[in-house]
Amino acid sequence: MRLLLALCLLCAGACRTGPPNPSEGELQREARSVVQDPAFTLYSPYDSAASAEFAGSVRAELALVRALIPDTRTEVLRLYLAPLEVQGELRAWETPSNRSLKGAATEGEYAFVYVPSSMRASAALERAAFMRGGTLRHELAHLCANRAGLAGAAWFNEGLALEVESMREVGGELHLHPFPVYLHAARLTAKPGALVELLHWSNGDRLTQSERSLRYVWAQGFFRFLAEQQPAQTFVERARAVHALSDSSLRACEAAWLEWLGALDALERIRAGANSGSALERELCVGVLPSLAESRVPEVLTRAADEFALAKLGESGCADAAATFLLFFRSGALRAEDLGRLEQSGEPARVLAAQALRCRRNEPFELERARAAWRRVPENERGALYVITLLIPGLLGPD
Ligand SMILES: [Zn+2]
Structure with missing residues (x-):
């Protein structure tokens, strides 16, 4: 685990770009157990009992995300739990890599999610439950969107994945959050010029952590703004309509987007749903x-x-x-x-x-x-x- 430990230290320092993603070969070498499921293969640094519990989370989340973003591809997804050395025991809400990257997905093929390199056996089930929603769902959304032909610019990919991540699971299905807290962050920070920065965002950009965070919240704010204007009914149909918008029509949106952000009212949205x-x-x-x-x-x-x-x-x-x-x-x-x-x-x-x-x-x-x-x-x-x-x-x- 030396390599991943080094990545962790990089992360914790004043790193402007975040650590490079581990390669699939590196991820495979870290695996101690492998769970084969009809829909995915899970590579895990834990023993087979703990890995089976994590596989339960993956199975449940993948079913939710696939129901939202269906695809017809038959290849089995590959998912890696990438071990990171962490100091002390993590509390329930912490992820091993809070400061920077929590996981990544590549081209509809495989994704990884950082996990602590070791944990008490009794904590495994807790952590598997904790992985429901959050980064795991975010990375699966990237993979499923990619497989469904819905990959595009960074703002689109991240806006879509954050929208899925923030969804609420009710009655065995994912539903749009009436007001994800990202929208609050976006309305506080988006100013004239933000949309140009967002549209030019590329995952390879050298950005500070706060610049990166801003891109994420603006991405979700922009994705939702555009999706709400689409007449389509389902999430995936709306996402396809947003995906199809031309660059020039996107660039022309800034004033309307900022106005929409400024007029957002969380309570009004909650009330509308509550009636x-x-x-x-x-x-x-x-x-x-x-x-x-x-x-x-x-x-x-x-x-x-x-x-x-x-x-x-x-x-x-x-x-x-x-x-x-x-x-x-x-x-x-x-x-x-x-x-x-x-x-x-x-x-x-x-x-x-x-x-x-x-x-x-x-x-x-x-x-x-x-x-x-x-x-x-x-x-x-x-x-x-x-x-x-x-x-x-x-x-x-x-x-
Ligand atoms: Zn992402």
């Missing part, structure tokens, strides 16, 4: 509130967003996300009358939410009232109130 007739769409849209609050997207840190979430506490499928948002990000901003109204509603979920909010606000709360409400929650709806119940001390203990 949909589809329960799945409603759940998906309300479900992104906590992560957008965590990313400090300003329009979800408002009274209007609080009122929206308070109303959603009563809707099964949305209650858990609405409660998570209110409890962890907005408990201090809510008004005393909001809590009073929740209690007066008499609805068990709202009464429980009020008590949990009182706990978060360090106010006196009523355990007996919470227990009485809990007893009224049907067994099959209790799972959706998990976050609320965790925050009320003694609620689930013996009487």
